[in-house]
Amino acid sequence: MSAPYPRVALIGLGLIASSMAHAMRAGGLCDEIVGHAKSAETRAIARDLFCDRVCETAAEAVQGADLVVLAVPVGAMAAIAAEIAPHLKPGCTVTDVGSVKGAVVQAVGPHIPADVHFIPGHPMAGTEYSGPRSGFATLFQNRWWLLTPLDGTEPAALARLEGLLKAMGAQVDAMDVAHHDLVVAVVSHAPHLIAYTMVGVADHMRRVSQSEIIKYSAAGFRDFTRIAASDPTMWRDVFLTNKEAVLDILGRFTEELFMLQRQIRMGDGDALHAYFTRTRAIRRGIIEAGQDTAAPDFGRGAKPAGD
């Protein structure tokens, strides 16, 4: 295929941007990759590893670019958008990779000129690692990349961006901005906060030693610590910028938890059994959907401490 976007500008050069660069190079998906990052050290690493050119300012980096990817923390998007707006090439496409979309649309949208296509996006891919050295070409393989096109987005511009994302190995879905933020609040944001919370509770338990928690973690707790190991800065921004949806889900969660707590207190075994039986169905659905394997896993892969 011919390059969907001859020149691509990456603003922010962390895990996602560096992985995009490696994937575009591996697939010959563009002619030139221009990058910008605040830190001179990051720019130097990016020049060595995956950028054809790096610029000291975002304004410079976007000049003449056919695609501009905003890959900075959600909290930094507004300032970047204001800076690059006057320098965007007419007809180019601007997208982002933030985990929250409503806040990004509010922060970036007002700055985008009428003759530029703004298509917010969210690659549901990542690892516990970050920075310009952490990227790799296959990060997006078989992962979902959600797009939240705004009213009046040109179908041709949307199809062009989808083409690039699919060429990088991603599967693309499009949905409404508010719906996106609710969906990720359910499948990702609320579970992360809950995992952080449970790990925090364990950390505070004076009567249970940290070494005991670590030794016996395979009993279920370990899966929480895996979720709670993610980047604190990214997650702080996620919770602050998807506040409403997250608080909505957490409200439902605590109501539900209180109901189950009460059933435990009252000894209502039938209600608990019925509830636990229902939740099994979703798990079966996920296995059938190929999102996980049916192989029994109660931490059996892991070796215990000691000996």
Added chain:
Amino acid sequence: MSAPYPRVALIGLGLIASSMAHAMRAGGLCDEIVGHAKSAETRAIARDLFCDRVCETAAEAVQGADLVVLAVPVGAMAAIAAEIAPHLKPGCTVTDVGSVKGAVVQAVGPHIPADVHFIPGHPMAGTEYSGPRSGFATLFQNRWWLLTPLDGTEPAALARLEGLLKAMGAQVDAMDVAHHDLVVAVVSHAPHLIAYTMVGVADHMRRVSQSEIIKYSAAGFRDFTRIAASDPTMWRDVFLTNKEAVLDILGRFTEELFMLQRQIRMGDGDALHAYFTRTRAIRRGIIEAGQDTAAPDFGRGAKPAGD
């Protein structure tokens, strides 16, 4: 080694008992395995697969046994203990495999004759599967088997049981009954209830379709569904019989969650960032303790739905 217990009686013939039988046979750890289960079908399967003899009653099964293993749901322990007590061989050892120890000690202890060693136990091993066909000899390899010896337990009797468990591949720790129930409430019981709850909330979300939840589950939710896929009957009994410790931990959890919810609502990013940074330390400890690998895992192993 010579068999620590020449004749072993297994009362209840599910995943744990059948795995013990396979492990004892594989290691030549006893001369005869006698089994009992309520269901005639289960007894027939056990006779075919791993028992030398099965009996229609628990009373019969324990006669002349050097070790009696109670592997029935915690809720069924009291009746079994009352039934077998008059038939226990003087000097034999009785243990159990319940996930909760305080309730088992209360239910079984009073029935045990003075000349019998009662040593409660909890193998921290299992899979999502259950029943007499689900057992396998390596289930206990490198897994923890917690014992909660009571005051006055003979060191020789304890060492003998530890010998068998270690010969089956388990690592053995001994702790106080109440402490055990608190530790498992933190590392296992509370995390399971929380996972069940979050999966239940997702199940009730009308505005987010079940198919969306399943498609995008790799974003974090999937780990909750894995935990929430466990046996409903076993978990109902766990929560009802470890009620105090579980409600204690859940109380701490909701306090902690409300604090974080409030910080999100108030936009206190510094507090959230500091909290998320602390929780990372436990994760690092678990990786260093060999309870999990450092390999990045954000569901990358799984394939998405569709295509």
